[in-house]
Each structure stands twice: as C-alpha cells, then as structure tokens.
Amino acid sequence: MDRPTTPEALAEVAARRPLGSGFGPASTADEVLAGVPLTGRTVLVTGGYSGLGLAATRALARAGARVVVPARRPETAAGALRGVPGAEVAAMDLADLESVRRFAEDFLDSGSALDAMINGAGIMACPETRVGPGWEAHFAVNHLGHHALVNRLRPALRHGARVVSVASSGHFLSGLRRDDIDFRSGYDRWTAYGQSKTANALFALHLDALGAAQGLHAFAVHPGSILTPLQRHVPRDEWEGLGWVRPDGRPPAGFKTPEQGAATAVWAATSPLLDGHGGTYCQDCDVAAPAAGDDMLVGGVKPWAADRAAAAWLWELSAERTGVDAFA
Template identity: 60%
Template sequence: MTTAQHKIGSGFDATSTATEVLAGIDLSGKFALVTGGYSGIGLETTRALTAAGAQVLVPARRPDTARAALAGIPAVEVGEVDLADLDSVRAFAERFLATGRGLDIVITNAGLMAAPQTTVGPGWETMFATNHLGHFALINRLWPAVRPGARIVSVSSRGHFYSGIRWHDPHFEQGYEKWAAYGQSKTANSLLAIHLDALAKDRGIRAFALHPGLIQTPLIRHLSRDELRAHPATDEDGNFIGAVKTIEQGAATQVWAATAPRLDGLGGVYLEDCEIAGPAPADGTRVGVRDYAIDPVQAARLWTLSAELTGVNAFA
C-alpha cells in the first residue's frame, strides 16, 4: 500500500510540550471543541489552546466536575454530553447548532481504556461505542458548524496494535478481551480520520489521527496493580518509568495536529511525537502505525458500518 506516512521535519519531538508547539501561533477568533478537555492531556490541551487565544468548548459527561477542573482558565465553556448515549450526543449537537457558531478545531480526546466488559445501547461494546461511535455521531451531527479550513483531530493510540476492526464480531458477543476491545476502538479512531479527510478535504477541512504517547493519567484507572506491575514501562510498584511523557508533552501532538502550519495541505495521516509517523516495522515493534489502521478501504467500510449503527451520516 502506498503511504504518506513519512516524517516531514516538524522541528519538534517527543519532548516538546503543547505550549512549545503553539509558540508564535495566534488562535484569536478560533473556536475549538475538545472532548474530555477537563482531565489529563485533554485539560492541558484546553489550557494551551486558550492561552494561544482560542475559545474552547468542553463537552463532558460530568459537567460539574469539568467546570471545577477548568475553573480559572479563561475562554472555556462546558456542555453536557454522554458519548455512549446517542440521544445525548444528538441533543448536545442541536444545542450547539442553535447558537449559530462555527468550529475551527475539533479534538476527539475523550475515551476509555481496558475497561471491563459492559454494553450500551443495543448491545454495543462500551469502548467501541464511547471511543468511536459516540465521536463519529458527534462529528457528523456537528458537521454543519465545521468551517472550511478546520481541522479534526482523532486521538488514537499505540493501542491500535492490539487489534484491527473485528468485522466478524465488533461487539465481542463471542467472547471478551479488554485489550483487544481497546485496540479495536483505537484502530477505529485512526480509520475515522482517514476517511473523514478523504470526504472533507475538498472543503479544505483536514483530519488527523495520532498517538499522544505513554502518559500516566486517569486513563489507567481500570488497570489493577498487578497489571501495572506487569507492564514493560513500569517499575515493581506499578509506576511508569523510562520514556513516559509529562502531561504537557502528552498534549503536544494533538495541539500540533490542530494548529501546525507545517501540516497545511496535509491530512489523512497518523501522527506521533509531533511528526507524521512511519509505518510499523515488520518485526512487530510497536512504533509507527499498522497498515490496517490507515487502510482507506477499511476506513470506508468502517464509515459505512458506523453510519448504519448510529443512523447519522453528514455525507450521505
């Protein structure tokens, strides 16, 4: 498969912070939406974007918690939405569209990792429903407000290595494995950006997927102490060591994706460490991006499936 996955010389790297990648960039007059923008790297993303002049809307399942976390940060507002509930997504989008405002940046940062098996709606596996289908529906519902020139940033992760899309059993009705479920949802995040970019680039709207890096955030809350201790990047107490990013570094790649002039005219690619990632090596080393996570045929197939499941498709 021909790939656009090659470095472009961004001038940044794994140690760069969100503030550093925004140096000299004026976001005055820009409106951004950041799901999960009140915790972990989402909070740092919100903080960095507003410091550069943007106004930020943070959709949150727990709006009171979000407002408390965001207190003192200017130019931020909170809206209520539960990504696992399509009625909640629809209501949120309708409220926003009624304001007549436009969107210049959308960062789908919220998500679950390695959650125990649960289902939502008509029996959908919860991580696939929340991490992917909820964001798919949100983007499509909000599409009339997305301005030409906007960027859509889908936060995937290196977790996509755990699984491609399980076309035969996407909701794990035939047996559950939490890392495969997480991996499928992260592959879906990447494929969403691939096909959305193909659909929207003629309007000058570009989409990117990314791996933010290994960061110790509340995302690990579903992991037991034994699971943390067994992770190759942790010490005997389950604390991450080595090439672990700070929260400020972890937010950098999504902020770079949303704003970097170096990415003008580009899209439909997977990023890591504030760069376009290379293809994953054949030896199985978990760096770069697997072919199935950037495959345009699978991306189109997933878009069709997602539209059928959610009942929404702005490009139909």
C-alpha cells in the same frame, strides 16, 4: 486475521514519512502553540477536563482560543477548568447518542463555528460493558460517539477546519473485527481497546477523504504513553508487568507528561506543515513512520490503521448505527 495487511494498506503506510516539524517527543503543547494565532478561534476538545485533554484545553486557552469542552460529568469538568479563561463546559455523554444529538443541536443553535475538534475522550481496558442496543463499550464510546458528534457538528466546522482523532499505538493490538465488532464471543479488554483505536485512525482517514474537497481535514494522533486516569480500569498489580511503573514506583523511561502528551493533538489541529497531508496518523508532533516492530512505546502506524477499504466499511457501519452521515 484481526490485523489484515492488504497490499493497498501496506503501500499507504510505506509512503508515510515524518516531515521534520522541529518538534519531538519532549515538546509540550505550549511550545507547539507558541506564536500560533488562536485569538478568535474556537476549538472543541472531548475529554478536555482530564489527562491529555485537560492539558490541551489549558494550552489552547493560554494561546487565546475559546475551548468548548463537552463533558459526561459537567460539574467535575467545571471544577477542573475553573480559572481557565475561554474554557466552557456543556453536558454530553458519548455513550448516549441522544445526549450527543442534544449537545450538537444546542451548539448549532448558538450560531458558533468551530476551527478544530480534538476528539480525545476515551476509555481503556474496561471490563465487558454494553452500550445502547448492546454495542461493545470501547467501540461505542471511543468511536461511534465521535462519529455522531463530528457528523452532527459538520455545519459548524468552518472551511479549513481540522478534526483530530486521538488514537493510540494501542491500534497495534487489533484491526477491525469485521465479523464480530461487538465481541459477541471472546471478549478481551485489550483487543476491544485496540479495535477502537484502529477505528479512530480509520475514521480520520475516511473523514479526510470525504471532507477534503470541502476544506475539512482530519488527522489521527498517538499522544505517547502518559499516566492519567485512563489506566483506572487496570488493576495496580498488573502495572509493573505492563511496563507502566518501575519497581521503585516511578514512571518508566519514555513516558510523557500530560503537557507533552497533548502536544501532538494541538500540533495536528494547527500546524500548516500538515497542509496536504490530510488523513495521516501522527506521533511526537510529526507524521508517524510505518511501524517497524511491535513495541508500542516506539509506535509508528500499522497497515490496518491506514486501510482505506476498511475505513470506508467502518464509515458505512457507523452511519447506519448512529443514523448520521453528513456527507451522504
């Protein structure tokens, strides 16, 4: 029921195939960006001061880009990015739409333009938390905050710009719970994370559909599995059962480093191979194939994360909640 598979969505994912990028799960962000001309380019990375986002920021800066990092903890962000040339921090909390508006207005006032946005900030498996008028926190932070940010920054996105939604194979866990998006009953932290990650994929699908004619493209990515501060809300005694750590204490096979985890996002933000494939969901630096099973380490894309009707419904709800729709 929460993971609908319409014939149209099944057909959409069935058409998806890797393109043969030459990169793979072990590729790093630096390898993906080797030879990519980023001098004079500006990329915004939410969450660009921790985990995968920090690795993406460092690699983009090394490749010559100016990297703008909106942060809910600006001092921490400034510390993490000290010595990274071209990285700039500004205050913004995705859980606070006023702060998103202030950040976006300041950015627009500065006259800067954006070549790409990597929307990587996120929370996972939190205890039940309410944001703003009572919205469920995963949906509000991971999705609604980014909806507002991208739509407010639309005037700064150059022709040919790309928006990358950092989703997850966590989308396997839930489609959109259209009749109870905010978990008015039956809160479950993993279902809430899963719904928000499906929302990230659907956001990219619909943004691309709206923006393509104006030269704006969007992609969703699953970065892989990487141990970062993202797991902080999950008690340590649950980690072994979740397969995040082996009995000897080491990360399990198939996990990536942050530098490998950042690779698909920077690839999606820059690779010419993706021209003509807007709206797709990517993993391991390529378009993801349809998910063949339920193993999140193997990944792939499920139909409810590629459902155009659900994506249009989500956009309308998000525009209504945030009060922003740059395409209306």
